[in-house]
Structure formats: C-alpha cells, structure tokens
Amino acid sequence: MIGRIERILPRNGSTLFFLLTGAVGVAGGLSAVAFKLLLAVLMRIVFHSPDNIFDIARTIPWYANLAAPALGGLAAALVLRVGPKSAGGHGMPEIMESVAIRRGVIDIGRVLVRSIASLFVIGTGGSIGREGPIVQLGAASGSRIGRALRVSNERLRVLVACGSAAGIAAAYNTPIAATLFVLEIVLGTFATEYLGPILVSSVASTLVSRLILGSDPMYRIPAFALVSSFEVVPYLLLGIVAGLGSVLFMVFLAAGDRAFGTLRLPRWLKTPLGGLAVGAIGIWIPHVWGNGYETVSRILSGEFEGRMLLLFFAAKMIATAFTMCSGGPGGIFTPTLFIGASLGGAFGLGVHGLFPNLTAGVGPYALVGMAGAIAATTHAPLTAILMLFELTGDYGIILPLMLVCAAAYATSKLLRHDSIYTAELRRRGIAWEAPPEERMLRSLRVRDVMRRDAPLLPESLPLSEIVRIFTTTRVDVLFVGDKNGRFIGVIELRQVLGALNEQALDPLVIAYDLAKPTAVCHPDDSLLVVNEKLWLRDLGALPVVDADASRRFLGVVRRGDLATAVDREAIRRSPALARLGARQPVDAGLPENSRMTEVEIPDDLAGLTVREADFRGRLGVILVAISRIRDDGTPSRFVPASDDVLRVRDRLVLMGPTDRVERIQGEWTA
Numbered sequence: 001m002i003g004r005i006e007r008i009l010p011r012n013g014s015t016l017f018f019l020l021t022g023a024v025g026v027a028g029g030l031s032a033v034a035f036k037l038l039l040a041v042l043m044r045i046v047f048h049s050p051d052n053i054f055d056i057a058r059t060i061p062w063y064a065n066l067a068a069p070a071l072g073g074l075a076a077a078l079v080l081r082v083g084p085k086s087a088g089g090h091g092m093p094e095i096m097e098s099v100a101i102r103r104g105v106i107d108i109g110r111v112l113v114r115s116i117a118s119l120f121v122i123g124t125g126g127s128i129g130r131e132g133p134i135v136q137l138g139a140a141s142g143s144r145i146g147r148a149l150r151v152s153n154e155r156l157r158v159l160v161a162c163g164s165a166a167g168i169a170a171a172y173n174t175p176i177a178a179t180l181f182v183l184e185i186v187l188g189t190f191a192t193e194y195l196g197p198i199l200v201s202s203v204a205s206t207l208v209s210r211l212i213l214g215s216d217p218m219y220r221i222p223a224f225a226l227v228s229s230f231e232v233v234p235y236l237l238l239g240i241v242a243g244l245g246s247v248l249f250m251v252f253l254a255a256g257d258r259a260f261g262t263l264r265l266p267r268w269l270k271t272p273l274g275g276l277a278v279g280a281i282g283i284w285i286p287h288v289w290g291n292g293y294e295t296v297s298r299i300l301s302g303e304f305e306g307r308m309l310l311l312f313f314a315a316k317m318i319a320t321a322f323t324m325c326s327g328g329p330g331g332i333f334t335p336t337l338f339i340g341a342s343l344g345g346a347f348g349l350g351v352h353g354l355f356p357n358l359t360a361g362v363g364p365y366a367l368v369g370m371a372g373a374i375a376a377t378t379h380a381p382l383t384a385i386l387m388l389f390e391l392t393g394d395y396g397i398i399l400p401l402m403l404v405c406a407a408a409y410a411t412s413k414l415l416r417h418d419s420i421y422t423a424e425l426r427r428r429g430i431a432w433e434a435p436p437e438e439r440m441l442r443s444l445r446v447r448d449v450m451r452r453d454a455p456l457l458p459e460s461l462p463l464s465e466i467v468r469i470f471t472t473t474r475v476d477v478l479f480v481g482d483k484n485g486r487f488i489g490v491i492e493l494r495q496v497l498g499a500l501n502e503q504a505l506d507p508l509v510i511a512y513d514l515a516k517p518t519a520v521c522h523p524d525d526s527l528l529v530v531n532e533k534l535w536l537r538d539l540g541a542l543p544v545v546d547a548d549a550s551r552r553f554l555g556v557v558r559r560g561d562l563a564t565a566v567d568r569e570a571i572r573r574s575p576a577l578a579r580l581g582a583r584q585p586v587d588a589g590l591p592e593n594s595r596m597t598e599v600e601i602p603d604d605l606a607g608l609t610v611r612e613a614d615f616r617g618r619l620g621v622i623l624v625a626i627s628r629i630r631d632d633g634t635p636s637r638f639v640p641a642s643d644d645v646l647r648v649r650d651r652l653v654l655m656g657p658t659d660r661v662e663r664i665q666g667e668w669t670a
Helices: 002-008 013-047 053-059 062-082 092-100 108-123 131-148 153-172 175-187 192-213 229-262 267-284 293-300 306-325 333-354 362-378 381-392 395-415 420-427 436-443 463-472 493-497 527-536 559-573 575-581 615-619 658-669
Strands: 456-458 477-481 487-492 541-545 553-558 594-600 622-629 635-638 651-657
Touching: 013 053, 013 062, 013 108, 013 131, 013 153, 013 192, 053 293, 062 108, 062 267, 092 131, 092 153, 092 175, 092 420, 108 131, 131 153, 131 333, 153 175, 153 192, 175 192, 175 381, 229 306, 229 333, 229 362, 229 395, 229 420, 267 306, 293 306, 293 333, 293 362, 306 333, 333 362, 362 381, 362 395, 362 420, 381 395, 463 477, 463 493, 477 553, 487 493, 487 541, 527 541, 527 559, 553 559, 594 658, 615 622, 615 651, 651 658
Parallel strands: 456 477
Antiparallel strands: 477 487, 541 553, 594 651, 622 635, 622 651
C-alpha cells in the first residue's frame, strides 16, 4: 500500500510525510479515546460507577478507601512484573530521551504494559494523571508507524514528536498548546520545519477525540477580568509563590524517590504500599484521589475556603509522591495543575480579603496559579501561557498569565536548575541542557561508525612480522587476540621502535609479550563514551569488543570516524538539509566559507562503501546525502550509513569549504 502511495507521489516526499503525520495524529487520538473509555469501564467494574472519582471516594466505606488504591497498586505492579522490563514514573523523560538519543525508537510493548498498569493505578484512585500514558501511546504509535515504513531517523524523531503532541492535544483538547509543548519540551527547538508536521498531528488528534467524546471543556472556567491595574502586583507575587510551591513539590518528589529507593522491599510490594497511603489520606481528604479534575473545577468556582485549599495543596503533594515514587506509572501534568489551582486559589482568597475592591475572587487566581505551576515544574513558560489561554479563550487573561508564568519560571530556575522532566534524565546520566554536540554524541552508537575490517593479529606472531607490518603500512597500532578471537591488547608503534636494533630479541618476542591492555568500547556505547576515552587517554583508535565476558573482538573506532559521524549527524539535523530536500538554496544556512552542492558520482567511486570512499580524509568534504533512482524508477534521497555501497548514477550531496567543493565540481563535471 505504501509503495503505491510513493509511486503516486514520487516527487513530493513532503506531501507524503504530511499524510503520515496526520495518520500519527489519528492514531494518537484513537489511543487517547481508547484509554479514556477503558478507564471508565474499569471504574464501573471496581466501583459499579463510571462517575467522577471524587464522588466515589467520599461515598464508599473507609475500608474500601484503604483497599482500592492498594489493590490497584498491586495489580499495576504485577502487570509491570510479568510484562517487558518497565518502570514507573510519568514517562515523558523516556520520550525526550528517545527523540534526542535513541533516534525515535520506542518499544510499543513496553508502553502498552505501562499503560495497562496506569489504568489500574488511576482507575482505583491513585494520585496521578492519565495524560502520561496517553502521551506515551501517541509517541509509541508515531515510532511504530515510522519504523514500519522505514522512514529516515530524523523523520522518525519527528513522528515520535507528532505522536506526543497528539496525546497532549487529545488529553486536554488544546492542539496549539500541545504543539508548543512538544517544541519547547520534547524537541527543545522552535525550528520551523517541525512546526507544520506537529501541528497537523495535534489537529487530527483533537478532531478524533472531539468527534468520539465530544468537545466539552476539561474544566469549568470562570469569567476572567482584571479588576484594577493594582492587580498586576498580586499576580506578580503569585508567580513567585507558585514558583516556590512548585519547587517544594519537586523536592518532595525527589525525597520520595530516595525514601522508596531505600526500602528493602520487592517492587510488587512498594506500589501497593503507596496506594495504601493514598487510601489513608483519602479517608479524610477524598479530593486527592485520581486526576483531580472535579476538585479543580470546584476550586475554580470558589467552593472552598483558604485553609482547605492549603490542605489540598499539601495533601495532593503527599499523595502524588506516594503514588509516583512507589512505582505507579502515570502523568505528572494534571497533579501539577491541581497543586497550582490550590495554591493560587488560597493566595487569591487572601488578597481578595485584604483588597476586596481592587482584586478578583478565587477563580482567576486559581486559574493563573495552574499556569504558574506548569511553568515552574516543566520550565516551559510559553506552553503554560498558551495552554491556559487556549482553555479560556479569553484575551483578558494574557497579561496576568504572562506575569505569573514568567515569575514562576524565574523563581523555579533560580532555585532549581532542572525541570521535573530533566531531573529524571539527569538521574539517568543524561544532561539534557548539554551542548548540541554532546547530545549528538549521545545519540550515535559505536555500531554506527565502527570499522569491522580491522585485523586481529594472533598472539603468537613474531616480532619480525610485527615490525614488517608497521614498516609497510600506515598503521600506528595493532590489535592482538587469541585463537578464539578474544581481544588481549594493543601494540603501539613506539613500543616496537626500541626493539628494532635488538636482533637477539627477534626469535624470543611474540605479539603476546608486547600486547598491553587498553580501554575498550562496546557496540551499544554512545560516541560520547568513545570520545572521552580517546581524548582522555590520547588514543588514535579504540577496540570494539562484545559486552559479555567473552570480549570477542568486533572491530575498531578511530578518531577520524568519530569526527565524520558527528559532522554528518550535525548536517543531517540542520535546517540546511531540510531546505536542500525542498530544492531550495541552502548556502545561507551553512557555516561561513562553506558550501553544499550536488554532483554525479565519478566512476572510480562506484562500488565502494561510504567508509571506503573516505570523503573527509581524501577530499576534505562531508557526504551529507545520496540522491538515487530506486529499482522501480522513483527518486529517493537519504542520509547514508558508513557501510552503504555507492552506485553508478548516484548523485552525491557534499558539504565542505567553498574552495574544495568548487574544485570537486570542476573535476567531476569536466
């Protein structure tokens, strides 16, 4: 089917890709609808009612309050135990990691297991949001569709981002905010080439969700009005308060992670223990159960007094920490909205009590408090502003929203370097705010650049033969192994130089005697690891060995291969290559004194692999892409791997210094 589509649209890959982004949006919307309907079915089975979780929590007996979240946590833990290796948490860091480092690859089986576990946690009262599994399902759909159609790595990343946006859009009915969320948080860039595809997916997902479930707003939003110019001051103060409260929330979650991490209990006991704690809180404060949508709507309507709102703020923090830190999978976005509404509402009541004629009531302050909490926890103030504006549709809210979000973000950033998402990534050893070069090195693997043709010398090789190899080749390091292919060590040229005049040693010395241990790498290591080892130990190459105990020699990674891989990855991700694919001028997007061109391959390169052609070493340029006519006659353009074979009639996209590119053009087209 896809082949037919490609033949229909052979010269407009962008049109085909936009169709795919729409399909990802539909898949994300259907996933969101399915999750919401399954959640309602589960609640009917457990509580004999699909109504809101708050009404259920305040009407069931106290022992049911205790038992329901605990049993839900137990069911979730058992699902996670029997399924593929998985973990709790909110899942967004995994999507960010997938887009930035794992080239858009998401295991859909893992996501399905997490989503089923989330159903049990959320449907039985766990204090966590349903947007987490919905976003993961959307992202996994994008990854699965892209891999099934074998799109390029860059487009696979975009499809995962599109799926994430589809999930957010379907969860909150906010397609524009969902687009900005992915650009600001998941991709970390506002490059225009990403905007269109992500927006298409968001709109498609929202349309599917509204068609099946209706277009009712998530919250009952109060009318908003800026009562006086004086209100600018309390709104600014609210931003600082929201920032402080959000930092406290993140610190509380980190402390909960440490506390549950020190418990010497199996995973399947920790999650029900967290559910039991939530159930105990729910006996007295049932408002903390579940997503908290109903309670937030009531806060916005002004139904609670200030002390009760502060109690909600503290209780929701505790309940969410127990749920998440014990391993319950779900979303953190909705609990953050609850905390922001509680804190903002309490602040609004206090300000209105002091200045009744100059300030609004609780609703507007609770509303902008929600935005402030999102800006502070996610470090994405633009997303927070646009989401609340999209929910209200009231332009009058913009000024207070901007003030609160800016102040909350600045306060949080000042006190806490990481957002709630990047903190989890940092615990995994990933510096999300690292320079682009470091993130590119993390995204590439040794298996992508290793040379598999490097010889492994036998340990019994005599010194005379070792000297011959060094003197007749250009290598400066040799790799030695045993008869089973197990790596032993390396012999460097400088070791042998001193033995050249020691003829008496010749019959006595073999490769085993000269081989010395060295740092090694494994096929799945990132190039960041390789780079650190190469430069820290001043090595020209690293041997690649199996990660298991056999240490079987697989090949080598050289400094030149590393530099070439990084250059190609940087160009492949750049807007310049996107413009090239659209047949538009690209020189404006390149470094100074650089140029990109497309030329037909010369005969002497046809039949070589990209590695053998060695464009960087021989010509001083980078092979960015290959334009090729497929066997069925349709054109294609792709970023080549190092072992791709160059063909006759290929057109090569090269980038490098202007003088070298012009020289190549003159020689190859003469």
